[in-house]
Amino acid sequence: MQAGRVAGKAAIVTGGARGIGKAAALRLAQEGAAVAIFDVLADGEVVAEDLRATGARAQFIKVDLTQEADVEAGIAKVAADYGTVDILVNNAAIPGVNKLTHEITTDEWDLVFKINVRGTFLTSKHVLPLMMAQNAGSIINLSSIYGLIGSNDLPAYHATKGAVLLMTKTDAICYAPHGVRVNAVHPGSTKTELFMQAAETYPDGKDAYLAMMKVKHPLTLGEPVDVANCILFLASDESRFVTGTSLVCDGGYTAQ
Numbered sequence: 001m002q003a004g005r006v007a008g009k010a011a012i013v014t015g016g017a018r019g020i021g022k023a024a025a026l027r028l029a030q031e032g033a034a035v036a037i038f039d040v041l042a043d044g045e046v047v048a049e050d051l052r053a054t055g056a057r058a059q060f061i062k063v064d065l066t067q068e069a070d071v072e073a074g075i076a077k078v079a080a081d082y083g084t085v086d087i088l089v090n091n092a093a094i095p096g097v098n099k100l101t102h103e104i105t106t107d108e109w110d111l112v113f114k115i116n117v118r119g120t121f122l123t124s125k126h127v128l129p130l131m132m133a134q135n136a137g138s139i140i141n142l143s144s145i146y147g148l149i150g151s152n153d154l155p156a157y158h159a160t161k162g163a164v165l166l167m168t169k170t171d172a173i174c175y176a177p178h179g180v181r182v183n184a185v186h187p188g189s190t191k192t193e194l195f196m197q198a199a200e201t202y203p204d205g206k207d208a209y210l211a212m213m214k215v216k217h218p219l220t221l222g223e224p225v226d227v228a229n230c231i232l233f234l235a236s237d238e239s240r241f242v243t244g245t246s247l248v249c250d251g252g253y254t255a256q
């Protein structure tokens with residue numbers, strides 16, 4: 001069997017075609033897990049090919065998290081190919097439009113919830129029976145510093161990330177008797193496409209946005225691998241006594 005911190009385990013990473021999800025897929029594969037990437041972007045196939053080139057077991061499955069049939073079929077394929085699912089990283093999310101509460105439309109609000117909250121619910125719902133059957137499993141939900149504290153933007157995104165935090169705590173309690181751990185990771189600003197899109201659309205320009213964000217993060221901005229390493233810890237048995245927790249990975253943003 002391959003050596004590593006998650007050797008022999010089967011993992012699903014949603015939103016693994018790029019950014020934090022891609023880094024998490026890479027770290028899990030490097031540490032011995034078989035990895036399935038769920039994403040709407042075909043780039044997920046390139047990530048899976050790159051992982052296979054290193055000798056890892058990896059596959060890309062096109063899954064739109066707004067479609068329950070996609071989620072069910074994707075999880076069934078992983079269970080058939082890898083035998084079970086030991087690790088679920090609920091990473092995919094969108095920020096949605098950057099409008100204030102009195103400006104955002106109900107459709108815009110609903111879309112952020114449909115992907116960030118309902119998507120997380122759907123993957124957990126369909127993976128949990130597999131984990132309960134083996135009395136073991138680790139679910140890692142990506143919340144955000146925006147799920148812990150407020151700021152002057154993205155009200156719907158904040159609401160979804162707060163919801164993900166409480167879904168984490170409740171599922172941690174409900175599934176502990178079944179050997180399943182559920183934890184949340186709360187990244188600060190991390191240099192991914194999502195973050196750079198926010199920078200590009202900042203009214204005062206990208207450079208002003210980056211300078212402002214650096215001041216807010218005493219250790220400076222994060223790299224995707226920094227968050228991926230937190231995910232890896234929670235995925236591995238090193239964290240076997242950890243459930244329902246919030247692992248804040250924010251360079252000190254929320255310490256101030």
Ligand SMILES: NC(=O)c1ccc[n+]([C@@H]2O[C@H](COP(=O)([O-])OP(=O)(O)OC[C@H]3O[C@@H](n4cnc5c(N)ncnc54)[C@H](O)[C@@H]3O)[C@@H](O)[C@H]2O)c1
Nearest residue numbers: 015019020039040064065091092093142144189190192194
């Ligand atoms: N980057 C940051 O600064 C930051 C900060 C805090 C929290 N986060 C959280 O970390 C996670 C990853 O963020 P990121 O910066 O890597 O984002 P990203 O936009 O770079 O990547 C997100 C991925 O999710 C996928 N996705 C979106 N909608 C989907 C759907 N309906 N079905 C399947 N896949 C879908 C996208 O295609 C993309 O590959 C998110 O939950 C995000 O909220 C990021």
